[in-house]
Amino acid sequence: MQRRREAMQSRAVACGLPCALAVLAMLPAGVQAQGASQPQAWPARPIRLVVPQTPGGASDALARIIGQQLADAWGQQVLVDNRAGAGGNIGNELVAKANPDGYTWLLGFVGTHAINPSLYKGLSWDPQKSFTPLATLASVPFVVAVHGPLPVKSVGDLVALARAKPGEVRFGSAGNGTVNHLLGPMLASAAKVQFTHIPYKGAAGAITDTLSGQVQFTFTSMPSVIGHLKAGSLRAVAVTSGRRAALLKDVPTIAESGFPGFDVTPWFGVLGPAGIPEPLVGRINGEINRLLGSRDTVDRFAAQGAEPLVTTPAQFGRIIAGDVALWSRIVRDTGATVD
Numbered sequence: 001m002q003r004r005r006e007a008m009q010s011r012a013v014a015c016g017l018p019c020a021l022a023v024l025a026m027l028p029a030g031v032q033a034q035g036a037s038q039p040q041a042w043p044a045r046p047i048r049l050v051v052p053q054t055p056g057g058a059s060d061a062l063a064r065i066i067g068q069q070l071a072d073a074w075g076q077q078v079l080v081d082n083r084a085g086a087g088g089n090i091g092n093e094l095v096a097k098a099n100p101d102g103y104t105w106l107l108g109f110v111g112t113h114a115i116n117p118s119l120y121k122g123l124s125w126d127p128q129k130s131f132t133p134l135a136t137l138a139s140v141p142f143v144v145a146v147h148g149p150l151p152v153k154s155v156g157d158l159v160a161l162a163r164a165k166p167g168e169v170r171f172g173s174a175g176n177g178t179v180n181h182l183l184g185p186m187l188a189s190a191a192k193v194q195f196t197h198i199p200y201k202g203a204a205g206a207i208t209d210t211l212s213g214q215v216q217f218t219f220t221s222m223p224s225v226i227g228h229l230k231a232g233s234l235r236a237v238a239v240t241s242g243r244r245a246a247l248l249k250d251v252p253t254i255a256e257s258g259f260p261g262f263d264v265t266p267w268f269g270v271l272g273p274a275g276i277p278e279p280l281v282g283r284i285n286g287e288i289n290r291l292l293g294s295r296d297t298v299d300r301f302a303a304q305g306a307e308p309l310v311t312t313p314a315q316f317g318r319i320i321a322g323d324v325a326l327w328s329r330i331v332r333d334t335g336a337t338v339d
Contacts, residue, residue, distance in 0.1 A: 042102060042280065046077040049270070051107045052091025054084045054202030057174070058140050058221035058306070062268050063107040065300050066137060069291050084202055087177050087338065088112035089120060096125035100275035102284065105134065110266040111179045114323035118331040119177040119338050127324055132276040133316035135288035136269040138306035141241035142183060143248070145225050145234040146217040147210055155187075155238045155257035158217065162193035170196045172206030172215040176338040179266055180206065182327075183219040183240060185334040190259045210234060221266070222247060222305025241265040247305040267309055267323075269316055285313050 049067050053059045060082065067078035083091035092112055098104035106112075113127045125131075146152045152161060162169040173180035176199045188195050198215050200206045206218045207225060211233055222245065228234040229248070238254045239245045242263035254262040270288065272281075291297050292308040301308055311319065330336075 042283075043074055043076040045103065046079050047103050047105060049078050049080050049105045049107060050091045050095050051080055051082045052084060052088035052112055053082065053174070054204055055082055056224060057203045058223045058266075058304070059107045059109055059268060061223040061304050062137050062140075062301070062306060065297070065304075066270075066288065066291065069294075069297065070287065073287060073291070087116055087120065087175055089116060089123065089125075092116070093124050095271070096130040096273055098273045100132065100273045100277075102272065102276055102280045104272065106131070106271045107137075107268065108271050109179075109268040110323055110327070111177075113271075113320055114327040115177060115179065115182065115331065117324060118328040119336065127320060128317065130274050131271040132274055132281060133313045133320065134270045134272055134276075134281060135285045135292075135313070136267055136309040136311045136316050136319070137288070137292070138301055139241075139265045139267050139309045140221050140223065140304075140306045141239045141245045141265055142179065142219050142221055143225065143229070143236045143240070143245075143251070144187075144217060144238045144254070145207075145210060145220055145229065145236055147213045147215075148233045148235055149213070150216055150235075152217075152237060153235070154252075155254055155259070158237060159191045159193055161216075162188075162191070162195060167194050167196055169194075169217075170198050170215040172198045172200055172209050172218045174203040174206060174220070175199050175201060177331075177336060179264070180219045182330060182334060182336055183264060185336060186262070186264070186330065187254065187259070189334060190262060207234075226303075226305055245305055246302065246307070267319060268306075269309075269311075281313050 049063050051059050051063045063080045067080055071078045083094055088111060095104055095106040117127050152158050171184050181197060184195050184197055203220050203224050207220060209215045210218045225234055229236050236248055236251045238257050239248060239251055240254055242255060244253060289310050292310050298308060
């Protein structure tokens with residue numbers, strides 16, 4: 001998985017920004033949809049950026065950063081619309097059925113697009129056919145965050161506690177079938193221990209109960225807990241990525257903690273409904289990639305523990321396709337369900 005991630009990043013960085021800016025440079029000043037009622041001076045009205053999760057998580061944080069920057073660049077509001085529920089499927093469905101005029105976007109990530117299709121039956125949308133990949137935003141390592149007073153300093157300590165108290169060590173997640181959930185059985189399977197999963201309606205509930213000690217730990221995105229980690233109310237014992245996070249250089253990876261090959265680094269990106277005209281896709285991708293290369297964005301993302309991820313729309317589509325296949329295997333191997 002580490003080699004796969006490095007290959008993904010190298011392909012993205014090698015071609016992403018130059019290719020995107022080349023496309024942007026070739027576009028006319030006014031992008032007009034072919035055969036559609038696309039205003040020449042796009043955007044002529046606010047853009048709706050649907051976040052299929054509750055406020056306070058990584059998706060919400062990244063949406064608000066990039067949304068404000070795009071609003072400043074284009075002179076039109078980018079309105080963040082949190083539509084949580086059903087593991088992100090409510091927000092996904094809303095965007096999949098929207099008019100492909102470039103005014104409705106989705107802040108998607110690996111959970112909503114690569115995991116949900118393997119967990120939920122009868123979805124009204126397809127992760128690839130129902131959406132237009134516009135631009136990736138960032139990769140964000142997840143952390144294993146434990147209750148501050150708990151005498152657990154490492155993944156080894158956590159595993160030892162689970163062995164001593166089978167089934168009594170509880171971990172909270174953002175809900176059944178989320179990345180936060182699947183990381184639990186992945187680690188439990190690797191360590192040959194048992195954790196008890198407590199699902200919540202969003203990451204905020206899991207974090208709140210980890211802070212209070214109702215659950216012993218949680219897997220969560222770094223932006224969700226960085227303030228609690230700095231305050232000492234939560235303790236990061238590992239990161240899920242294949243290499244250490246720049247913001248938590250002293251925190252080892254799970255792979256370093258005795259489980260080689262463990263590497264989960266979720267991506268986040270912007271998608272629209274299928275059928276957005278290619279010239280408009282190129283303009284959106286070029287502008288987002290330009291912002292991702294700015295010092296302001298790099299610094300603001302870094303404060304959240306996120307690393308900018310630059311791709312072309314085609315590269316983003318290939319990432320989605322690869323992760324749909326990868327996570328379908330993980331769901332099958334872990335036996336995860338949404339029941």
